Amino acid sequence: xxxxxxxxLAGVALLPCAALAQQASAPLTTVVINTSPLDNExxxxxxxxxxxxxxxxxxxxxxxxxxxxxALTDTAGVSLYQAGGLSxxxxxxxxxxxxxxxxxxxxxxxxxxxxxxxPPMSYIDPGAIANIEVLTADIPVSKGGDSIGGTIIVTRRxxxxxxxxxxxxxxxxxxxxxxxxxxxIFTGSLSAFYRSNNRSTSLSGAATAATEHxxxxxxxxxxxxxxxxxxxxxxxxxxxxxxxxHAVTLAYRNEDQLITLRGSYQNIxxxxxxxxxxxxxxxxxxGVDLSYKGGFGWGKLETxxxxxxxxxxxxxxxxxxxxxxxxxxxxxxMYTDGVDFGYSIKAEIxxxxxxxxxxxxxxxxxxxxxxxxxxxxxxxxxxxxTFENINGGQRDRLGTYGEWERKWSPQWTTLLGIRNDIVWMxxxxxxxxxxxxxxxxxxxxxxxxxHAKTDxxxxxxxxxxxxxxxxSLYEAGYTRKTRSPNLDERYAWSTTMATMVGWFGDGNGxxxxxxxxxxxxxxxxxSAVWHDSAHDGWEAKVTPYYSYVQDYIDVDxxxxxxxxxxxxxxxxxxxxxxxxxxxxxxxxxRLLQSTNYGNLTLSGIAAFTHGRRxxxxxxxxxxxxxxxxxxxxxxxxxxxxxxxxxxxxxxxxAKTDVETVRLEPTTPAYGLVNLRSGFEINxxxxxVGVENLFDQLYYSPLGGIDIADNVAVNSPLHSPVAGMxxxxxxGMTVKF
Numbered sequence: 001x002x003x004x005x006x007x008x009l010a011g012v013a014l015l016p017c018a019a020l021a022q023q024a025s026a027p028l029t030t031v032v033i034n035t036s037p038l039d040n041e042x043x044x045x046x047x048x049x050x051x052x053x054x055x056x057x058x059x060x061x062x063x064x065x066x067x068x069x070x071a072l073t074d075t076a077g078v079s080l081y082q083a084g085g086l087s088x089x090x091x092x093x094x095x096x097x098x099x100x101x102x103x104x105x106x107x108x109x110x111x112x113x114x115x116x117x118x119p120p121m122s123y124i125d126p127g128a129i130a131n132i133e134v135l136t137a138d139i140p141v142s143k144g145g146d147s148i149g150g151t152i153i154v155t156r157r158x159x160x161x162x163x164x165x166x167x168x169x170x171x172x173x174x175x176x177x178x179x180x181x182x183x184x185i186f187t188g189s190l191s192a193f194y195r196s197n198n199r200s201t202s203l204s205g206a207a208t209a210a211t212e213h214x215x216x217x218x219x220x221x222x223x224x225x226x227x228x229x230x231x232x233x234x235x236x237x238x239x240x241x242x243x244x245x246h247a248v249t250l251a252y253r254n255e256d257q258l259i260t261l262r263g264s265y266q267n268i269x270x271x272x273x274x275x276x277x278x279x280x281x282x283x284x285x286x287g288v289d290l291s292y293k294g295g296f297g298w299g300k301l302e303t304x305x306x307x308x309x310x311x312x313x314x315x316x317x318x319x320x321x322x323x324x325x326x327x328x329x330x331x332x333x334m335y336t337d338g339v340d341f342g343y344s345i346k347a348e349i350x351x352x353x354x355x356x357x358x359x360x361x362x363x364x365x366x367x368x369x370x371x372x373x374x375x376x377x378x379x380x381x382x383x384x385x386t387f388e389n390i391n392g393g394q395r396d397r398l399g400t401y402g403e404w405e406r407k408w409s410p411q412w413t414t415l416l417g418i419r420n421d422i423v424w425m426x427x428x429x430x431x432x433x434x435x436x437x438x439x440x441x442x443x444x445x446x447x448x449x450x451h452a453k454t455d456x457x458x459x460x461x462x463x464x465x466x467x468x469x470x471x472s473l474y475e476a477g478y479t480r481k482t483r484s485p486n487l488d489e490r491y492a493w494s495t496t497m498a499t500m501v502g503w504f505g506d507g508n509g510x511x512x513x514x515x516x517x518x519x520x521x522x523x524x525x526x527s528a529v530w531h532d533s534a535h536d537g538w539e540a541k542v543t544p545y546y547s548y549v550q551d552y553i554d555v556d557x558x559x560x561x562x563x564x565x566x567x568x569x570x571x572x573x574x575x576x577x578x579x580x581x582x583x584x585x586x587x588x589x590r591l592l593q594s595t596n597y598g599n600l601t602l603s604g605i606a607a608f609t610h611g612r613r614x615x616x617x618x619x620x621x622x623x624x625x626x627x628x629x630x631x632x633x634x635x636x637x638x639x640x641x642x643x644x645x646x647x648x649x650x651x652x653x654a655k656t657d658v659e660t661v662r663l664e665p666t667t668p669a670y671g672l673v674n675l676r677s678g679f680e681i682n683x684x685x686x687x688v689g690v691e692n693l694f695d696q697l698y699y700s701p702l703g704g705i706d707i708a709d710n711v712a713v714n715s716p717l718h719s720p721v722a723g724m725x726x727x728x729x730x731g732m733t734v735k736f
Contacts, residue, residue, distance in 0.1 A: 048475050048527030048541060049137035051075045054130070056644070060676060062126045063193050063687035063731045066202045066223035066243070068154070069121045071129070076584035076605040077136040077543070078150070079624040081702040082721065083505065084271040084280065085198075085225055085241040087122040091702060092136055092150030093545060094580045094609040094623050097503060098486050099519070101144030105156040105262070106289050110366050112310040112338025114389060114488055116503030117273060117280045121154065123266055123287075125221035125245045127191060127204035130157045136584065137525040137543050138463045138477035141401040141417035142346065142358045145459055148481045148521035148549060159215040159251035159260060160187065160208055185210050193687070193731030197724055198239065200225030202731075215251040220244070227272065227319070230722035231697035237319040238272035238279060238708035256295035263288045270325075272317050274721050275505030275704030277711075278334065279320060282313035299349040299356075306343070312336040320711045329376045334389075334500065339367040358403040358417075368393035368487055372500075374433055382433050387497065392428040393487040397421055403461075411467050415477075419459040423484040423518075426452045427491045438496045446493040446514075453490065455518045457482035470533040476526040485516040489553060489573045498570055504621065505704020506662045507717055509561075511572045516553060519575075523547040540587040552578035554613060554620070557661050565716035569663060578620055582609035585628075598636025598643075605629050610657065621662050622702050625653040625669075641681030648674040655701035665705060665720045670698035683735040688728075695726040 053071050061071045069088040072078045080088040081096055089097050102108070102120040109120040135143055135151040144151045162183040188207035194200070204221035224242040227235055247264040268283040289306035314334040315326040326332070346360035370390035375382045403417035429447040432439020463477030491512050492501045498509025525545035532538050552575065559570030588603035606628035611620035633646040650672045658664035676689030703721035710717045 047138075048473065048529050048543060049135050049139065049525070051134040051136065053132040053134065056678075058126060058129055058131070059678065059685065059733075060687070062191065062202075062204075063676075063678075063689065063729055064195070064691060064727075066125065066200070066221075066225075067122075068124055068126045068129060069119075071126060071132055072134060072152070074605065074629070075134050075136070076541075076586045077582075077607045077609075078134060079607075079627070079702060081505070081622060082700055082704070082723075083119075083275070083503075084117060084122075084273050085200075085228075085239055086223070086243055086268070086271060087117055087119055087273075089116065089119050089503070090121070090150075090152060091622060091624065092134075092152075093547070093582060094611045094620065095149030096622055099147055099149040099483060101147035101149075101151040102154070103144070103152070104154045105264075106291055106304040106344070107287060107306045107308055107340065108342075108364050109308055110338065110340050110368075110395075110486075111503070112336050112368060113280075113312050113314070114334075114336070114370055114492070114501045114503075115273070115276050115278060115314070117271065117276070117278075117314070118268075118283050118285075118310065118312060121152075122268075123245075123264075123285060124154060124156070125202075125204060125219075125223070125243075127206070127221055128156055128219045128245065128247060130155045137523075137527060137545055138475060139461065139479055139481070140358075140403055140415060141419035141459050141461050142360060142403045145399045145401070145419050145421040145481075146364075146397055146423065146457070146483050148483045148519050148547075156247070156249075156262070157206070157217075157219065159210070159217055159249055159253075159258075160185075161210050161215050161251075161253050162212050164212045183212050187736065189733055189735045191731060191733040193729065195225070195727050195729040197691075197727035198225040198228035213253055215249070215253070217249040217251070218247070219249075220246045228724045228727075231692060231695045231725040233725065234697075234722065236274060236706075236708075236722055236724075237712055238274040238317060240317070241268070241271040243268040243271070258293045260291045260293075261288075262291075270317060272319065272708070274706055274708045275507075277320070277499055277507075277707055278314040278332070279317040280312070281315045281317065281325070283310065285310040299347060301347045302344075303346075304344045306341065308340040310336070310338045312338065319708050328373070332372070332375065332382065332500075334372040335370070337369045339365075341365045354407045356405040358401075358405070360399075360401050362399045364397045364399075366393075366395040366487070368395075372433075372497075381438070381496075385431060385433055387433045387439075387494075388428075388430040389494070389497075389501070390427055390487055390491055391430050392426075393491060394424070394426045395487055396424045397484075401459075413465040413467075415461065415463050415465075417459075417461040421455075421457045421459070421482065421484075423455040423457065424453075425455075425484070425487065425490060427487065430493055432494065432496070439494065442494050442496065446491075449514060451491065451514065453514070455484045457484065457518055457520075471531060473529040474527070477524075479521075479523045479525075481521045481523070482518050483521075484518045485513075485553060485573070488512060490514055490516055495559065495570060499568065504662065505721075506621075506664060507705050507707055507710075508568055508662055509559075509570045510555070511558065511570070513573045516573060517551040517575050519552055520550040521547050522550070536590070538587070538589040540585075542583065542585050544581075544583040546581040547579065549578045549580070551575035552613075552620075554578065555661060562717075565718065566710070567663065568717070569661060571661065577614040578611060579614060580609060580611040580620070580623075582607065598634055598638075601633045601635075603631050603633070618661070619657040619659050621659040621664060623655075623657060625655045625657075625701055627652040639679075639681065641679055641684075644678045644680075646676050648676070650674070652698075652701065663718050665699075665718050667699040667701045667703075667720050670696060672696055672698065685733040685735075686731070687733075688730045691727040691729070692723075692725055697725070698723045 271280040287308040344362035372387040401419035502510040555571035592600035699720040
């Protein structure tokens with residue numbers, strides 16, 4: 001295989017293709033391929049805009065929540081828009097959802113739902129994640145197009161292999177037994193977690209059988225939770241969930257060549273959404289991806305092909321349907337069938353000792369049908385035909401990029417890149433539940449125009465990095481990033497059913513705009529990093545940024561329904577120039593290092609973002625106020641294992657800058673205290689902790705409005721959603 005692949009890909013291999021000598025490998029490791037001098041995973045300060053979530057953070061998140069997006073909360077500049085219990089949406093520097101490039105296991109999954117109830121990170125359990133790479137500033141063109149925010153790359157656990165001529169292989173804390181002289185090994189893990197507030201339970205497991213060249217792996221998980229209670233004990237309705245995830249991976253390794261075939265399956269039978277009119281009553285997804293990674297004398301090559309199919313069903317859970325879950329013949333059944341497919345090819349070429357070239361080509365196709373069946377015996381509004389919201393929607397993107405990285409001297413490094421993405425979009429004609437006046441005019445107007453659109457987008461990155469000594473690093477850069485509208489932003493057509501479209505949790509109605517232009521963000525950012533020479537005593541980092549977004553996709557008000565506390569605005573997506581600016585801060589310092597008393601470390605992050613429209617100066621929606629988190633962590637070798645204890649204090653400022661046209665609520669400032677403890681010994685790990693120790697009643701600035709309470713007890717519609725109260729959790733992981 002190592003000789004075959006360069007020949008098959010001769011168009012890329014412009015330099016000699018002699019295979020690299022295999023690096024010395026440790027037990028239970030995979031292929032190690034040469035890394036970029038600008039992006040060394042062993043040095044967290046090598047690229048200031050790159051943040052990696054791995055190890056201890058992922059282990060802790062698994063115990064506290066089954067929502068994988070929660071792993072991002074320790075990254076400065078990243079916050080979460082709370083949706084369902086499994087479906088938080090990342091927000092990077094004030095830009096959320098589709099504005100971020102999110103890739104899960106090599107697949108750029110699209111939310112197949114008019115309310116975006118199934119965002120990309122909801123398709124993977126925290127236990128199946130190896131690491132997460134988060135880029136918030138100076139994003140290279142090789143790290144994703146069709147986005148104006150950050151880039152989030154979620155990597156699944158890599159396959160493991162046996163080493164040659166070994167019968168028994170051991171790794172600290174993880175014994176592995178080979179069954180015969182062939183070097184066959186078996187390894188795996190089992191985990192169980194419980195959280196008191198919503199009686200949430202999670203079970204997960206993994207198992208691998210492998211030889212020197214072949215590996216077979218299975219990962220699976222199951223999670224469920226009831227409605228949670230806010231601080232003080234009040235019930236927060238429509239926050240329950242249940243989900244299962246499974247994946248099987250087949251892998252082949254030969255020297256520096258790795259081929260991986262993975263199949264995945266997800267089933268979410270229900271998930272409540274407190275800030276939406278609808279709930280998820282089914283989300284079933286199957287996916288397959290084939291990837292190749294190879295190291296050669298000229299550099300490295302990665303390819304990937306993927307296919308993901310999602311069947312999604314929305315209706316009302318009991319909280320929104322008088323105490324009884326709706327059925328496909330009652331309530332308001334809404335169905336979505338979505339497909340993502342495509343490929344990526346990328347090469348990293350070591351052109352010289354100081355020059356690195358990255359080139360790549362990728363294609364992402366999306367197909368979407370969104371239809372709402374009529375309700376039996378229902379006359380008038382939901383009778384008597386199928387409502388076609390998106391009929392045969394197509395969104396295809398072809399991206400190509402080139403990037404040059406040069407290390408001019410030990411102190412100076414530059415990176416230049418350019419990228420082109422062509423986006424083709426189209427959809428078929430539509431119809432309402434009937435031909436009555438409430439649907440006929442909107443449908444006729446939509447069907448009368450040409451739906452096909454083509455966007456030719458360009459991105460560019462230019463950055464310079466200066467490392468004057470072993471204790472400091474400075475980086476400055478400019479990026480031009482472009483995003484085309486999604487299918488709903490362009491093609492949602494009905495003013496009557498507009499409240500059924502919208503992923504913002506604000507209760508308003510949204511109508512698409514075929515003539516939307518792509519968003520173009522011009523961003524200037526700089527970073528300064530200071531640390532001790534050994535990189536383990538202390539570190540401080542600051543990143544200010546400014547973005548001017550041409551044709552930012554915001555909204556115009558075109559109507560209103562209701563009044564007072566129950567007012568709903570009818571909004572149409574529209575282009576308006578905008579600006580966003582702010583800063584990220586992070587740092588850590590070791591306070592104590594002692595053989596007898598362990599290590600004591602203080603770390604923290606802080607962030608501020610402000611966004612406004614240029615034409616009228618109004619605030620943009622979902623801007624996170626100033627916020628910060630400080631953690632005091634103690635590690636000590638005790639009782640034959642490693643004991644880790646931490647106290648965490650989180651503070652969030654009052655949200656007063658709100659987008660009035662969306663009736664966004666203000667929220668007061670708050671502070672939370674969390675405690676956690678973890679103990680690892682041999683092949684066992686135990687986790688216990690308390691979230692929101694003092695049972696504080698608080699409202700997340702990005703939590704949206706409590707629609708479930710409005711439906712159930714007629715509370716004011718635009719009341720913010722209360723956050724989760726005190727939660728005691730515990731869990732155990734055993735490795736074998």
